[in-house]
Amino acid sequence: MLPIIICRNMTIIEKLIKLEINLFLVIPLVQNISNSLFLSYLINSKGSSINKLFSNLILQQPDYIEAWNKRATIRFMMGQLDASLEDVFVVLSKEPKHFGAVSGLAMILMREKNFGGALQAYRKVLQIHPFSRDALRLIPILEQRILGERI
Numbered sequence: 001m002l003p004i005i006i007c008r009n010m011t012i013i014e015k016l017i018k019l020e021i022n023l024f025l026v027i028p029l030v031q032n033i034s035n036s037l038f039l040s041y042l043i044n045s046k047g048s049s050i051n052k053l054f055s056n057l058i059l060q061q062p063d064y065i066e067a068w069n070k071r072a073t074i075r076f077m078m079g080q081l082d083a084s085l086e087d088v089f090v091v092l093s094k095e096p097k098h099f100g101a102v103s104g105l106a107m108i109l110m111r112e113k114n115f116g117g118a119l120q121a122y123r124k125v126l127q128i129h130p131f132s133r134d135a136l137r138l139i140p141i142l143e144q145r146i147l148g149e150r151i
Helices: 012-030 035-060 065-077 081-094 099-111 115-128 133-150
Strands: none
Touching: 035 065, 065 081, 065 099, 081 099, 099 115, 099 133, 115 133
């Protein structure tokens, strides 16, 4: 595996670029496991460091929406749903049609078993991206579940 070399005197953006480059190079090397499994390993082993990196970037560049979205993703994968949700709301307050943030909102609401909210979020996902496989697959399931709860 290629090492991720990050020096103390690098700027936050340089560190992120270095991390992105190393992730791009490492993922093809682990073809015997799925990318999501590798990502889970990465988050579990380096999640707090990556979270701090994005937090520092947000402090330096609070209008950089993708930093908020990436931190929301990291926090979601670390199981920090409330913190992730806060970041998602920041993204959506600045960019209401941000596909990743709306999808993330739907996943958080699913985890919290707020199926009505998740259904609304997945419908919004389809407005943004009409061919979203997750939304197309989950909307009928959520509708059936909600209908079943009303009976």
